[in-house]
Amino acid sequence: MSSHFSLIFVFLFSFVTSTRASAEIPYFLDRHCPITTTTYSGDSTFFTNLKTLFSSLSSRNTSYSTGFQSATVGQAPNKVSGLFLCRGDLSPEVCHHLAVFAINDTIFKRRCPDTSEATFYYEECMLRYSHKNILSTLIYDGVYILNNPKNISYNQNQLHRFRVLLSSRMNQAAIEAADSSRKLNIFETELNPVQTLYGILQCTPDLTRQDCLSCLQSCNNRLPLYSSGGRYMYPSCNARYELYPFFNESAIATLPPSFVTIIAVVVPISVLFLLFVVVFSFRPKRKRTIHETEPLVISTDGDDIKTAGSLQLDFRAIEAATDKFSESNKLGQGGFGQVYKGTFPNRVQVAVKRLSKTSGQGEREFENEVIVVAKLQHRNLVKLLGFCLEGEEKILVYEFVANKSLDYFLFDSKMQSKLDWARRHKIIGGVARGILYLHQDSRLTIIHRDLKAGNILLDVDMNPKVADFGMARIFGMDQTEANTKRVVGTYGYMSPEYAMYGHFSMKSDVYSFGVLVLEIISGMKNSSLYQMDGSISNLVTYTWRLWSNGSPLELVDPSFGDNYQKNVITRCIHIALLCVQENVEDRPTMSAILQMLTTSSISLDVPKQPGFYFRGTDEQKGEVGTSMDAICSVDDASITSVAPR
Template sequence: MSEATEEAASSPRKFAFKKANYTSSKTVYVLVQCISDLTTENCTSCLQQIIKKLPRNETGARLVWPTCTLRYELYPFYNETLTYLSSPPHQALPPPPPQPEIYAGKGTNTNSIVIIIAIVVPLAVYVLLFIVVSSFYVATREKKTYETAAAGDDGDDITTAGSLQFDFKAIEAATDKFLECNKLGQGGFGEVYKGTFPNGLQVAVKRLSKTSVQGEIEFNNEVIVVAKLQHRNLVKLLGFCFEREEKILVYEFVPNKSLDYFLFDSTLKNQLDWKRRYKIIGGIARGVLYLHQDSRLTIIHRDLKASNILLDDDMNPKVADFGMARIFGIDQTEANTRRVVGTYGYMSPEYAMYGQFSMKSDVYSFGIIVLEIISGKKNISLYQMDTSVGNLVTYTWRLWNNGSPLELVDPTFQENYQVNDIVRCIHIALLCVQEDAEDRPTMSEIVQMLTTSSIALAVPRRPGFFLRTKHEQASPTMDSSALCSVDNASITHVVPR
């Protein structure tokens, strides 16, 4: 790679390839290239940075940066018969074919001039046109990069994500050609398969279907976002594949699937005692805090839910699925969108109804997850079973006001839990799901509340999406902030759905 880098940097074509014996029976093939207008120093620097990014345990890889690219494989992926087109800069190209001898004379000189003009003028026009087109392309690319950076995305695209681009053949081989028995799950985006590479590395391969609700924009977004995040409570993206109309994401393999797989199964939920669930709540909080505050980007997930929380060997949670995530710029606290994405039941009221999202939108979703972890029930399942009970938020709020919050606790705990801890978690969850976003705590405050029991908690206000009964609509006792008219008739607030 170093030899190829040196040749490419000093070559006018900024291109070179090499092959060498990898083992006694294998040969490694390397190809490097810079854009033609780079200086020798800049080309060398770009390729050296790529080399540092390459993993040392893969059998083939390709990295594409804005100004240079590198690829290596254990098979010839370029045509060796055309070596003269890419020969090293110090190797002489084949001599040109002999030209017919021109004899001195007036007529001959005139013909020669005509021939020279006929050759030189079109060539000059072609070169000039090439320069103009190249300059326009570079200017357009720089403008696009600047505009993206100004929007708060750091000028990132899928080629600058710094993650490894996998070859489709390698992924196909690792999953046994996407064998059905290797399938880990399926959703609206497509299917997830378990894969194993020759070096023993196990991965989860997220293969987007052609009819996926997660399109190319969301795919690129997930690569850009996750490639820059490194935290024990966030799933790690190992690379991606974008070829043959395939959009594939390669993640670390998390063996215990997702939180909802255990939480909402009558048998498997027994494996999640209160101690483990309390640990999961804390891990999710730290992962979301990293997204909001501790990473070099400010990221709003926008789709936090139990199925997007993966569990490793020790049941440690890892926040996953960043296809809907948004990167905030410096000092930006909220944004609006006409395209509301996410999962109903986990969306905050201001986001679901008005398209307004912020860090407090993720806080609301986190509160719903905490209530689901404590109760072992889905937020919307209660309404489906009994409309008089309402959703999980409404049910919890009624229990809290009645002074019986422990009725929410999953019966599988029996008596094996700390009452103070579980009541405190219910209290924190109700603070998270308050209707007014300004009343909700930040993730930093939530982590402190979970780790320091001496911190006093505020009195929670009415939650968002609270489903009132007729009696509750006529009585202000359920909420001191409730609006009631003098004649006890309900007041209707018309809001868009």
Template sequence: MCAGEKKLSSITIVAIVIPIAVSVVLLFIGCCFFCRRARKKYNTLPEENGGVEITNVESLQFDLDIIEAATNKFSEDNKIGEGGFGAVYKGTLPNGQYIAVKRLLVRSGQGAVEFKNEVVLVAKLQHRNLVRLLGFCLGGEEKILVYEYVPNKSLDYFLFEPSKQGELDWSKRYKIKEGIARGILYLHEDSRLRIIHRDIKASNVLLDDNMNPKISDFGMARIFVVDQTQANTNRIVGTFGYMSPEYAMHGRYSVKSDVFSFGVLVLEIISGKKNTHFYQSELAEDLLSYAWKQWRNGTPLELLDTTLRNSYSRNEVIRCIHIGLLCVQENPANRPTMATIALMLNSYSVMLPLPQQPAFLHRSRAKLNKPITELESDQHTSQSNGWSVNEASFTELYPR
């Protein structure tokens, strides 16, 4: 074989080998990419509420052994509350950090859905007036959420326990109202997502060392897209006495549903009485109608908690009653937004419109205790305009 033929043969071999080598390298890189993508997808919780995705979800996951050790295997001594979807325990991590562990009911038909909902939502929310999600645990049948520990229990413990009411003077109550308003405003307008909580109530507001409020329990929350203002559902979840009439009766919810709940909560903070207290007494009125009656009679201070009689700001109390009544008006369009409410609470230069008659929520004890067993899924629509042991955390009805 001559030198020319050898040179040609070498070039031919090189021409064949190099493309093959490049192809193998590209194939290897492609396999690595797809394996990594598949592994990431496998380790990510299923997407909910319009395809919102959690990234690095594995960094939020706790081993079940660690959770069991932290709570002394879910000891009754560590139990600090219970809601509609499970019990809450205080725990201590190996580094000494306190945590609150929400252990969902094993046989709860909604447990998995509510679990994923809270993980998807709360992991993305960072605000000083929201309880911070530290992580979650999936082990066997266990579905567990791990939150920051908030030491002073829930707002209802201080508002409605006679021995504790005196610890909330007027300045603390006003500060708590402001903090709750900021937290809801963040959910509605300032976070990356527009979130409707759907269960704003005293037992879902926790208090830290300095009595700063932190909104908790996002198991019933829903995400709205940017231009969405309202949605419909066949499954009514929430708590009697806090649900807006359009939601309780027709399954329509919006940011104004949370505003209504906030208004009820404001009136409870002022009066020191549950809205449901009126349902369970011989009085014919609920808290809203009682507050309206006193307002119309020119005696709004009759609503004030008697433990506050010696230390309060008359103008602030009357203004807060005024704001509360604006929030619970029957027509959602007449209720202010949370942005306006925050301004109303922080500035006396903001003029308040006259409130109209609120939505009176008379309900018989039979309706309050009516058992509901069937559930249906939410049906979202888009419109371009516009941990307390003795309280059930959700109630289900079917809209008319």
């Protein structure tokens, strides 16, 4: 016990003599004393080594030029390793004084008495020691979390944009911190004319770049996205953001040595502070008004690519992630260009859509896709992680979806068996939820206009994600339909009123959804032609004839065998036929469709003849229906442009 007190005396003396120059007494936040760790006695070799370690970390000769120091003393089993990390904005002098204080505070207050492993968190620093090797080692045990209790007073749309910006900025800062020699990044980002986002992300500099990035990404993934500030601290790294400046840009935080200097420095600062308080006190009303009328990033009515500006990525980073767009990373090719698999340094896998310089999708379509997807967040919609617009390069970076697109499985005889009816039924429901979100639950009504099997991606659990919003159109809150002179999309999935007259609405997507459901049930392409009773049919017409003949189950993919519920699959066919009815008013809404799919007790209307109906030779020409012969192409390329009649 005497050795404990002698150690305390030594460090207390050094602390008293040094606090004249320290910035302030650091605020203690938390400790981590593992209950499974071993203990030591006051006369043990381990304790002697611990004293030596503390002396080394607090020595006047120890430099804190990088805000970090570490040391190892002794040999196993009495070896002790330790480190001290100072917040990155503070000067070396302040860091040294904080180290002295933290060591004295740890010993004097016996925060982890006699334990051979401990972590201590302070407002501006962290102290660790252990009988294990903790140097250059990524450690997640001993987390500390602190959220600012003040929630953000934004409306739902502003809060969504705040979350997108915060997540993007913190992830970017994590990469920049991992790339720096000090494993540190400090940033300020303007949210709007009256608010700024402040953040610090920092690792212990002994970590490798990859370990630092992994640690910071873990922090970012656990930070709250709804409050006005928060921090997440691991023994190996920490991340914090606030809506006020909590760090010292000047890194000058030492107290003056004399009373005269105190007067010269403190008084002007105090006066400025008081002036700030007075001005701020007379402006609260105006500030609140600005928050109510001003958006978080840009005007909510402006469909500008600046809406997603915080998601912009550097071309070189994307090029490196895809190994310079190598063929081995190529996932596929569409009408607009190539899609590659990419892996960023933090091991996050992405899908990189690189638009062809000669593709039909120009800057307008590109900006449209960025604007649309940046505003969306739903588990059945693919997430946009970033974009690049440099020179002739137009690149979209999406979350990586492991199982490619639905058509890859649906129309391949070898792959069809991997999609049994249970999975296909789940996919139908997921797509319906995604489209319903676009039509009804997102901030603005969004018409996809190119819903097809190739634009439904499947994740590792075969959950569907609607993708490819290059053709999407955004409607205002009270807008339900529109006309266009440029019809784009994929024939076979287009509704009659859109393909012929350029008229589109939510019911246009409903028609495409109905076609998609028929393809999912049958495993057949709508663009292909089928013969029945001597007549040529597309999939919609073929299904209608089976339904009219009372044999709808002949449509079912043979790969199901007997592993499906006849009443469920018949109901899905029924719903699909309601979706592809020629008359727009007869088609149900997506909200009604989802209810039909999930509630078997809801009765279904009798479907009417579908649009794009192929007449047989024995059918009368005067019958209601739109002939497809003159206008429908069997080519399913996704950038068709025709002049509507």
